[in-house]
Amino acid sequence: MQLSGQSIIGTRRATASGGVFYAVNPRTGERLEPAFHSAGDRDLDEAVALAAAAAGAYRALPRSQRVEFLREIAAQLESLGRALIERVTLETALSEARARGELERTANQLRFLAGIVEEGSWVDARIDTGDAKRKPAKPDVRSMLRPLGPVAIFCAGNFPLAFSVAGGDTASALAAGNPVVVNAHYSHPGTAEMCGVAIAAAARRAMIPDGVFSLLISRGPHIGQVLVAHPLIKAAAFTGSRTGGLALAETARSRPEPIPFFGEMSGSNPVFVLPHAWAQRGDAIVAGLAASVTGSVGQFCTKPGLVLVEEGRAGDALVVALGREIGGTRPAPMLNAGILENYRLLVEARTRDARVRRVAQAAGGAGAGPALFETDADTLLGNPDLAAEVFGPATLVVRYRTLDQALEIAAMEGNLTGTVHAGSGDEEEAARLAAALEGRVGRILFDGYPTGIEVCQAMVHGGPYPATTDGRSTSVGGRAVERFARPVCFQDVPASLLPEELRPGNPSGVWRRVNGEMTMFE
């Protein structure tokens, strides 16, 4: 595919307008062709106006057409094949295997969401039939989840496919029946354009109204801020840093009409290794933890940033073994120069920090050297800033004296995940930790590692603030569709004006709650 370096406004290309920038190969520091022209305010206005104009028509399409659209996007992405994988690896320094896996996940995610739309019950249709004889007459009341309107999607830097232009947020918003205006990540504009072209092609094939998809490519925070502030945008979703997320959240809520804003900002993802687990399968835990900390150069929002281990000899051995493993992992380039610089600065600061001890750091070669630090629970509880995320392949082992300290750490701050490794004999401690974690995380794991998220109906990738700005939602899994919808109620509305899922006789064949009972047959 010949890259144009231009944004996509519905079915058109933007004409060269804003400043020029290039993608950079993080392995070499060399710039990559072609030049990208930053979208300007006019491009943005056009994209949003088109999206708003298309919202009614898109919402009203038979859902089979939305299903086709999502599946066609998956097919178009796959047909890009090697060219896409190459561009991803050039722009992000991620490995080819990772890029291939992510493309597969992205396509599967689109098909997973297509399946949810096809099955149709996610709309939570409810019907309470009327009764004219009751005094006063009982109205006919029906409700279901309906789309919000144009959604602004912010691409994540660390998932150039699965949480970028054609990623989970775009797919969920489209699945729910909303037009999207996507704000590309400046760090992989070529990948973004390729995916944008694939979506535009899919839209044409599935005969989706012009403006349901637009892609704004730019550098710097301006376009994103203006997009969230735009009065015709009705919701926004973001995955990235806490600073970026909170700035956009502030814009979303200080608009004349505040809108739902879903910011996914990660955190420390504590992993508790209980004594019997360590004794019974210590080697596997060390290997698993090291892989989870260093996989994809630690650039996952669920990377374990805190590892909680009891004081004493057994724990000492874990620290030594984990240090050996992490310190022995080769340094590797990160997503871009800014992220690498930031990682180096944070690791240097920790190295100089008297409150923590550096256990190990990989040396040699360019890029980010995986690092392991250690401190004790008293220090962490007295210095909660030590729990702050270090984006990259570093983690902090925290040694606790008592379970109460571990419980206090579990309750410190909202997180995406909390993990417990429990062996035979750890049952009581594990139960108490799980109960403490439940109030503070979106996902509790046992005997596993938080990275590597299963895309399935039950997955929750969200959590209480500051893990996200809206802890009642998830960006992965079946429930991701729901956050781009709201319940709308139809009281005594003629059948011809009802959405298909609420019509008499259930022509959609979805599960509905009719007069309180779940049924597919009425």
Add this chain to the structure above:
Amino acid sequence: MQLSGQSIIGTRRATASGGVFYAVNPRTGERLEPAFHSAGDRDLDEAVALAAAAAGAYRALPRSQRVEFLREIAAQLESLGRALIERVTLETALSEARARGELERTANQLRFLAGIVEEGSWVDARIDTGDAKRKPAKPDVRSMLRPLGPVAIFCAGNFPLAFSVAGGDTASALAAGNPVVVNAHYSHPGTAEMCGVAIAAAARRAMIPDGVFSLLISRGPHIGQVLVAHPLIKAAAFTGSRTGGLALAETARSRPEPIPFFGEMSGSNPVFVLPHAWAQRGDAIVAGLAASVTGSVGQFCTKPGLVLVEEGRAGDALVVALGREIGGTRPAPMLNAGILENYRLLVEARTRDARVRRVAQAAGGAGAGPALFETDADTLLGNPDLAAEVFGPATLVVRYRTLDQALEIAAMEGNLTGTVHAGSGDEEEAARLAAALEGRVGRILFDGYPTGIEVCQAMVHGGPYPATTDGRSTSVGGRAVERFARPVCFQDVPASLLPEELRPGNPSGVWRRVNGEMTMFE
């Protein structure tokens, strides 16, 4: 029941601390015994600390116990009978019939929510079973809605029972498994105390942990503000004025840990009367509209504040008839002197306002005189401040020349409801109006009136900002429970640590989505 004038902190009474105030009979201006002692910051701290301490135990109770609690509250309220009705009418000037109806609704609402908890499927349990043979191994992933933690509930002035101490928000938060700290409305403190005593008695009977319910009685905004700012409060719900709601929303979001805030602030609830509907059943529409505007002295959040009617003779006749009906309705006392004063000032301002014409105003007698005003669509669209709510028995007829004007008005601002009266021959206009309203309201009604909300699974009493601060939620109906919960995911968590609804074999007998399929049998 002997009123003590004191707040309820778990199983204890607060000791007289803050300033003293009295309820006032709005019919006579006389103060009502006894003196109420405003809760102080220490009372609040104690209530919230108790609630937080009880959260884990309450969440872990078998759900049958929560069901019993809710049903017992209903029974305790009913057993107050005449004494409660008397106090309500004394404190609010609402009619005895209205008070009786509201008590019945309040008890039914508690039983309705008890039924939802008993049936249990509202938790949206999802299970994706693992597969150790897959590469990489597929984890066992389960998730469901879980309680948020202590919820602050703000009582509404206009529903002394159904949206007050034992009202919908309290019932929903308790149903979802959260402790509540209720902030009483200063205008009906005696009613509040009686309902609080009923809930406390029900808690004892159902052996609910101390602190799951507390009631803070005070005058002025201080306690409410401190309550929403309290770090152990995890969500808040409010029904009332836009000013009050937005002030609390600001507090909720500027905390170090922002929390979900559900502010229900009403609006103009437009009613569109299309030409054929008027021709075919004009008399019924006039009678219904007048009743909806003046019922309970216009003190409903769904009162129609805008009535849209075409220009021309037919519409003129509607205005005359509606004016006759509204102008002929007796003035009546409002909930308190402040609300009445505010209504009078707004009606006087409208009367002097050159942009509108006063069609009719009821005179004679004390209290609020129902009033009808008229303007044209050009004026309204140029002066959107005219759509601002007048809390009380007044409404504004807006005459439009073209359907486009009506559509533009339908899209003006978020509202709880939008109503269309359509006759045979109005089909096309009705369809276009319904589509325009869908993006801006929580509930679309045909051929009815927005007041008088049916409490049922499908009801939605919410809507886009500024109708509420969170348009993805509802304060009435089956979905009201969900807003006090969030999805929590359990990955490879041992069965003994799973909430009942997620356990193997489905011991709870709830509907679950197992590997994508809805079922009760696995």
